[in-house]
Each structure stands twice: as C-alpha cells, then as structure tokens.
Amino acid sequence: MQGKLELMLGPMRSNKTAELLRRAEMRRQYAKQHVMVLKPSDDTKGEPGVVESRNPNGHAKMRAHEFNSANPWEVLDVLAEEEQRIGKRVECIAIDEGQFVNELFLFVKHLLDAGHDVLVAGLDLDFRAMPFGEMLNLTWLVNAYGGSITECMAYCSCGARALYSQRLIEGKPAPYDSPIKVPGDAYEPRCTEHFVLPGRPH
Numbered sequence: 001m002q003g004k005l006e007l008m009l010g011p012m013r014s015n016k017t018a019e020l021l022r023r024a025e026m027r028r029q030y031a032k033q034h035v036m037v038l039k040p041s042d043d044t045k046g047e048p049g050v051v052e053s054r055n056p057n058g059h060a061k062m063r064a065h066e067f068n069s070a071n072p073w074e075v076l077d078v079l080a081e082e083e084q085r086i087g088k089r090v091e092c093i094a095i096d097e098g099q100f101v102n103e104l105f106l107f108v109k110h111l112l113d114a115g116h117d118v119l120v121a122g123l124d125l126d127f128r129a130m131p132f133g134e135m136l137n138l139t140w141l142v143n144a145y146g147g148s149i150t151e152c153m154a155y156c157s158c159g160a161r162a163l164y165s166q167r168l169i170e171g172k173p174a175p176y177d178s179p180i181k182v183p184g185d186a187y188e189p190r191c192t193e194h195f196v197l198p199g200r201p202h
C-alpha cells in the first residue's frame, strides 16, 4: 500500500518545525508508530542530531537522523538498518527543512511508493520570493497519493499575514543579487506591503 504525504509550507517563523514535531509525536504516542525524523545537513538550527523549532516557547525538540542534503538516497540504507533493528516497518518518515534536499520530489515519491507515510516541512519561497528547492512540487504528490497541505501562518510586525521571508544583512533588506551565504544575515516574516527586495528585475 502507498503512503500519504502531509506537507507543511510557509515562510520563516510560521512554526513549521513545531507542527512537524507535534504530528510526529502524536503518531508515536497515540498511533504507536515508529517515526524516523530526518534533518538535512544544511539545517543549522539546533545541535547536531536534533531537530528543533526556532520558537523559544515551543520546547519542540526531537532526536533526528542527520543526512547529506545533496544525497538523500543514502538514507535508504539507514532506514533498512532501523527496520532490521526494531523488527518492524518504519511507518512514518518526517523531513524538516525540505527545501534543502536535493531530488526531494523523487525521494519522497520513492518513500510513498514503499508504503511509508511522509511528513515534510519547509519554506515555500526563498528570500527572492522564488520557489525554494522542490517544496512546491510536492503538492502534486499530495494530489496523487492523498494527504494534506498545511499553509503555516506567519505574521508581519504590522499584524498582517506574512507570505514572505525578508532577508536582512546587518539590519538592511538584502539585495536580490546578494550572496547565498553572508555572515550576520537574518530573516523575518513580512507581508506583501512590507517585503522589500532591492534590485529585483521584475
């Protein structure tokens, strides 16, 4: 039987990770499922081997298997070992920061075909307001395999719904062509009116 996909999308500070961990914990506690939490190695939140929500009031934290985001396929060996060790199937696989995972669409499809339920949380858009990685492509899999799409809500400091992740470098809006990695960059959720992207071509 094929698995189902629960997708959690949204900008920075929309509590995506907390929601992912809440669902993983419920499956463990009430459905008695074995849930494997995966953390791509690009994810810099929290200590190694732990998925942690940025929300300081959430206390959400869970042990996770860290993997190389450039090659998610190596997780399949770890998964097989885990099933060997526990003597049963891993019913659910939870992936945080899905936007960083290379070949995410094919990897998740493979897991669903193998009968695992999959939970994926991640950013829908990058700081340029462009689709981030393959997160938005996963909506097709929800349509085809069943499951749900949750748009996690974030709020701009003006109180309106924030759709964008505003990147700030030393407190100023990052230009469109700013480098991928800059020391001292930060992000905050912004609404359409307050999202600023200097030098955007369109």
Ligand SMILES: [Zn+2]
Pocket (backbone or CB within 6 Å): 156, 157, 158, 159, 160, 190, 191, 192, 193, 194
């Ligand atoms: Zn605003």
